Amino acid sequence: MVMVASSGCVAALILTIAACRSTAIKFEKVFEWKQLTFADLPEQSREISDGAVNETFQPYGNMPMGVVHHKQRLFISIPRRRPGIPATLTVIDLSTVPGGNRSPPLFAYPSHSVNQLQPGYRSDLNRLVSVYRTRVDACERLWFIDTGTLNYPDNPVRVQDPQLWIIDLRHDRVVHRYLIPDSIVFGDVGMVSLTVDVESTDCARAYAYIPDLVSNAIYVYSLQDDDMWVFSHSSFAYDPSRSQFHVAGLDYEWDDGVFSIAIGQNDTMAGSKLIFYHPMVSTTEFGTYASVLQSKRIAMSHNYDELFQPLGERGPNTQSTMHHYDPQTGVLFYAQVARNAIGCWNTRQIYGPDTHAVVHQDDLELVYPSDLSSDSDGTLWVLTNNMPIWMYSRLNESDYNFRVWKQSPAIAIQGTKCDN
Ligand SMILES: *[C@@H]1O[C@H](CO)[C@@H](O)[C@H](O)[C@H]1NC(C)=O
Ligand SMILES: *[C@@H]1O[C@H](CO)[C@@H](O)[C@H](O)[C@H]1NC(C)=O
């Protein structure tokens, strides 16, 4: 990709480098919604029996958390954290959205029935309960964890055990489901993201790395072996010194552990790809190798303490939900929830506060970047959702609350210290 040296940047160079850096190119807003709407809500004819929760569509509870893009389709996930969410996994076909429609309606995916809760919240492993974030792999498959739990305030319902789902996007067909065994996951489920490691030349040899922010664990699933193992490490836990948040005029304290895993470049010395990970409540980045995560033998040995290491510190207010490594630019991008920003770090530099930059920051429109992913072209997609306001105050339903953004990595870093 050709780097465009903007004339504004050249002019600024005459003044100071800092002025040049302030010209970083922002993300492009794709859609924005005041509240989510659905295109295909089924008739709500079912009687609500005594003691049952009213699951009729209630727009305010529909808080989108995840976005991925694949070949003109956006997949948006809405975890069931309030009653009245008609579908936890949805799609927008961009080719059918009329130009100028900034707030298109969602369609349940892969179908409405798969998204429908059974009466009395009966377990049904063919249906989806609650999905936080999804990822598309190099083989055009959509991967995600259904947590199996309705996280209703004061009244959580464990409908069924968590399941890993894989859907072939070329045929919109569920190709595999893996029920996560009780022997691995007991207690609360905090699997809100996953990262898929596979080459397009060997689709059977795929691994999913699944962090769990509640149990401070990383689960690894091998598609070839249809097997899962687990790593636990002190670096997966939150950092109490980074637990205070001040966002959108609200003060709150969080304790989320390991949250996001990014696959880095191949380290030729180690003969394996680098793995970057962080707890959300932390400003330290940690690393290991794909060869470590992919070894059930190492996981079972419980003797891997030194194979997970801190890489460095990003600096205050850089707590991050999702992050992603872009192989074209060699840059790691972060969704930063304590300062309403997208940040970056060039992996050719030393990991430290001075080598991190802000690509886009906005205290009104970028509050709580909940997801950051890339599509097969390398384009970055970001979802912002104002979640702290929804949790601790009240969203203004007459104003825009949820936004989807995109940008090419090479353009995003222009004029920042990540661009070299
Ligand atoms: C269920 O909720 C909907 C939307 O809030 C409401 O219109 C309806 O009256 C409720 N039904 C019952 C039986 O409470
Ligand atoms: C990484 O590099 C090593 C050494 O060059 C090579 O043997 C290995 O196949 C590479 N791995 C990947 C995943 O590209």
Ligand SMILES: *[C@@H]1O[C@H](CO)[C@@H](O)[C@H](O)[C@H]1NC(C)=O
């Ligand atoms: C809500 O948003 C609308 C539209 O931007 C604005 O006119 C109104 O003042 C806002 N209400 C509050 C309470 O901020």
